[in-house]
Amino acid sequence: MKTLRLNDKVAVITGGGGGLGRAMCLAFAQAGATIVVSDMRVESMNEVTEEVTKLGQKAMGIRCDVTKSFEVNQMVDKAISEFGRVDILVNNAGIVREQQPKPIWEITDQEWHLGIDTNLTGAFYCSRGIARHMIERHSGIIINIASGAGIRGIRDQFMYCSAKAGVILLTQSLAHTWANYGIRVNGVAPGTVRTFRPQEEYQKRGRFVPMGRVGEPEEISYLALYLASDASSYITGQVFVIDGGSLAGGYTPIDYAPIIPFEE
Amino acid sequence: MVEEFDLSGKTALVIGAGKSWLEPIAISLLEAGATVIVINQDKNRMPLCGGLASTLNQRFKGISVDLLDYRTLNQIAEQEISNWGKFDILVNSLNVRFAKPLIEIDYEEWRKVIDTNLTTIFTACKVFGRYMLKQKAGKIINITTCLGERGVPNCTAYGAAAGGVVQFTRSLALEWVKSGVTVNAIALGWIADLVEIPEERVERYIPMRRYGRPEEFTPLAVYLASPASNYVTGQVYFVDGGAMAHS
Numbered sequence: 001m002k003t004l005r006l007n008d009k010v011a012v013i014t015g016g017g018g019g020l021g022r023a024m025c026l027a028f029a030q031a032g033a034t035i036v037v038s039d040m041r042v043e044s045m046n047e048v049t050e051e052v053t054k055l056g057q058k059a060m061g062i063r064c065d066v067t068k069s070f071e072v073n074q075m076v077d078k079a080i081s082e083f084g085r086v087d088i089l090v091n092n093a094g095i096v097r098e099q100q101p102k103p104i105w106e107i108t109d110q111e112w113h114l115g116i117d118t119n120l121t122g123a124f125y126c127s128r129g130i131a132r133h134m135i136e137r138h139s140g141i142i143i144n145i146a147s148g149a150g151i152r153g154i155r156d157q158f159m160y161c162s163a164k165a166g167v168i169l170l171t172q173s174l175a176h177t178w179a180n181y182g183i184r185v186n187g188v189a190p191g192t193v194r195t196f197r198p199q200e201e202y203q204k205r206g207r208f209v210p211m212g213r214v215g216e217p218e219e220i221s222y223l224a225l226y227l228a229s230d231a232s233s234y235i236t237g238q239v240f241v242i243d244g245g246s247l248a249g250g251y252t253p254i255d256y257a258p259i260i261p262f263e264e
Numbered sequence: 265m266v267e268e269f270d271l272s273g274k275t276a277l278v279i280g281a282g283k284s285w286l287e288p289i290a291i292s293l294l295e296a297g298a299t300v301i302v303i304n305q306d307k308n309r310m311p312l313c314g315g316l317a318s319t320l321n322q323r324f325k326g327i328s329v330d331l332l333d334y335r336t337l338n339q340i341a342e343q344e345i346s347n348w349g350k351f352d353i354l355v356n357s358l359n360v361r362f363a364k365p366l367i368e369i370d371y372e373e374w375r376k377v378i379d380t381n382l383t384t385i386f387t388a389c390k391v392f393g394r395y396m397l398k399q400k401a402g403k404i405i406n407i408t409t410c411l412g413e414r415g416v417p418n419c420t421a422y423g424a425a426a427g428g429v430v431q432f433t434r435s436l437a438l439e440w441v442k443s444g445v446t447v448n449a450i451a452l453g454w455i456a457d458l459v460e461i462p463e464e465r466v467e468r469y470i471p472m473r474r475y476g477r478p479e480e481f482t483p484l485a486v487y488l489a490s491p492a493s494n495y496v497t498g499q500v501y502f503v504d505g506g507a508m509a510h511s
Contacts, residue, residue, distance in 0.1 A: 003483055004269055031266055172509035179471035179506045210441040215495045222268055222492035231483035234453075234476035237509025238502050245441050248434040248498025257439065 003231040007032035010083045011228065012076070014066055014126060015093030017044030019195030020145065022051070023217035024090055027225045029057040033088070036079045038064045040093075058083070066093045066122030067114075069129075076129040085137065088228045089130050091123035091167075092145040096195070101156035115159020120166040127174055127185075138182040143227050144171045146189040148243050152250060164189075168239050175237030184236040186227045190220045191243030210245030210254050268492035272297035275348040276489065279303045279388045280357035281331060281380055285407055285452075285478075287311035289355055290324070292482035293489065298353065299323040301344060303388075305331050305359070331359075331384040337391045351395045353489040356385040357407040358426060363418040374421050381425035382432070389436060393445065402445040405488045406433050409452050410504055426451075430500050437498030446497040448488050452481055453504025471506030 011028045015021040016037035022044075025035050029052045037052065037059060039045035045061040052059035060082055064075040079086050095118045123144050134140030149157055150164025168187055175185040192205045192214040206213040223242050226232055241247050276298040278290050290300045290313050299322060304310055307328040317324035329336050345351065362377045385406055396402025411419050412426035430449060437447040454466070456475035467473055481503040487493050488501075502508045 004266060027266065175506050175509050176471045180473055210438050211495065211497065212442065219492075219495040222266070222487070223496070225266065226483070226487050226492075231487075232480075232503075234472065234480035234505050235484075235503050236472060237506040238504075240501050241499050242493075242496050243499075244495050245437055245497045249438050254438070 003233075004226065004229045005032050006088070006225070006229055009033045009087040009228075010036065010079070010085055011088035011090065012036040012038060012079050012086050012126075012130075013090040013092055014038045014064065014122065016061075017041045017048050018092070020190070020193055020217045020220055021090075021092045022048045023221040024092065024224050025052055025059075026055065027218070027221035028088070028228065029055045029059070031225055031229070032057070033228075034058040034083055035060075036083070036086070037061045038075055038093070040065045066125060067117040069125045072122075072125040072129045076126070076133070080133060086130055086133060087139065088141045088143070089126060090143045090145065090224060090228070091126050093122050094119040094145065094163075096160075104158065107158065112159055116163050116166075119160065119163035120170070123167055123170060127170070131178075134183050135178070135181050140183040141228055142174065142183065142185040143224055144168075144185070144187040144239075145224075146171070146187040146239050148189050148191045148241060148247050151189060151239075151241070151247060171239055172237045179236055184232070186232070186235055186237070187239035188220060188223050188227065189239050189241045189243070190215055191241075191246045193217055193220055208246075208254065209243070210249060213244065215242065215244060266492070269486060269490045270297055271353070271486065271490055274298040274352040274489070275350055276300050276353035276355065277303060277344075277351055277388075277392055278355045278357075279331065279384070280407075281305035281359035281384070282309070282357065285357045287313070288478035288482045289357075289407075289485050291316060292479070292486050293353070293355075294320055294322045294324060296486045296490070297322065298489070299348060301325045301327065301348075303327045303329060303331070303337075303340065305329070332379060332387060334387055334391065337387060341391050341395065345395055350399055351392050351402065353403045353405070354388060354392050354396070355405045355407065355485060355489070356388050358409060358429060359384065362422045363416075364421070365418055366420050369421055377421040378425050378428070381422065382428040385429060385432065389447075393436075393440070396445045397440065397443050400444040403489045403493075404436070404445065404447040405485055406447070406449040407452065407485075408433075408449050408500070410502065410508055412449075412451055412500070413508065433500060434498045441497060446488075446493065448493070448496055448498070449500040450481060450484055450488070451500050451502045451504070452476070453502065453507040455481065455503075469507060469510060470504075471510060474505065476503060476505055
């Protein structure tokens with residue numbers, strides 16, 4: 001299908017050095033895109049940049065902390081001056097959930113702001129940073145990586161859930177605002193994705209997913225690729241969930257399957 | 265094409281009574297490499313994909329049958345499974361649009377709307393899904409509309425069927441989640457040629473301010489039919505130019 005190609009497109013992927021970010025960088029590159037790998041973890045950023053280059057695509061790593069707007073603006077400028085334009089922005093940078101649950105009164109202002117800033121403000125800064133460029137060109141695609149946690153609540157995940165819910169509504173508002181400027185804004189909401197945690201933890205989490213396993217980064221990247229490509233040209237303002245069936249249910253335990261005869 | 269999106273060697277069943285949604289889906293599945301069997305209600309509205317299929321070196325077959333006739337469908341299934349060996353993909357579709365004030369809808373109309381739009385999907389999943397369960401693999405895609413999630417006056421019957429497809433999709437997805445069969449839905453907004461709303465409403469209700477084209481939702485069907493979507497199940501994906509993001 002030729003519309004699934006990203007030939008000659010320039011894609012900026014924030015958090016590109018992470019597990020999911022890396023998978024998207026590679027999938028987009030395989031589809032023909034030039035990749036700007038943005039991350040604050042320089043080492044993994046450089047590794048992914050090199051992997052993309054090995055696939056025969058142009059790539060550039062730009063260090064950026066998405067919670068600092070001047071760094072975001074610099075990153076955008078650098079990407080545009082290097083490759084002439086940015087067609088696709090993937091707002092993927094974020095921190096995965098609070099590690100150590102604790103009572104709400106022990107969460108500091110700083111922790112709250114860090115959670116909201118990385119996962120929500122970062123997406124806003126990057127979208128703002130690229131907005132003029134995309135509007136002027138009357139063309140652009142933004143993909144926000146949300147989460148199932150932005151749709152349903154999770155115990156002890158105040159910042160993560162709130163920020164991801166914010167990302168979903170940011171997606172809808174941006175989509176609505178720019179629908180007439182040739183810019184599409186969509187989201188991908190994964191369930192748990194296997195990245196850098198101990199394998200046992202993913203195994204345990206997988207047992208609460210109807211499919212019985214967590215998602216692989218590559219599986220998420222295909223959906224992002226679809227939304228980044230012309231194949232999805234009439235889709236905007238949507239957040240597509242990819243979670244092994246988790247959100248389709250969640251109303252009863254996953255093995256609950258009653259049989260109730262029809263009584264006349 | 266990224267190879268996970270490839271449908272070469274797959275057998276796809278495309279089932280429905282209307283013409284317009286079947287044809288673009290059949291074409292895109294053919295183009296992605298699948299063998300396509302269209303089963304529709306009315307012989308005169310069968311998509312003619314034979315020429316396209318032969319230029320693509322793919323196979324195409326059209327069968328017309330009463331989509332509520334469980335027995336005949338079973339016979340067709342038995343026959344086709346012996347022809348092709350397996351059913352990899354099943355695309356079902358809402359079929360007949362209908363809108364009328366509730367007070368004026370008689371029972372026969374109500375039943376007809378629910379039967380042609382919802383019961384046909386139930387029947388097809390039962391008849392063909394059986395083989396997917398045996399294979400421990402399969403991709404079911406139900407085509408519904410935004411009316412399955414949003415209310416519209418006079419669309420009680422059609423909307424109930426569309427919403428029925430949404431909940432049917434979620435429940436079946438979980439019921440069959442351990443069997444390797446994924447069940448998802450595509451909910452369409454205003455697609456050109458298939459719907460008509462007054463122009464000024466396009467401006468007001470569709471953020472993209474235009475109708476969609478059939479080729480703008482068929483790639484999603486290919487994605488949901490392909491191994492690229494193996495971790496997606498029980499989901500309803502909207503193709504609507506932003507309409508659902510609209511408050």
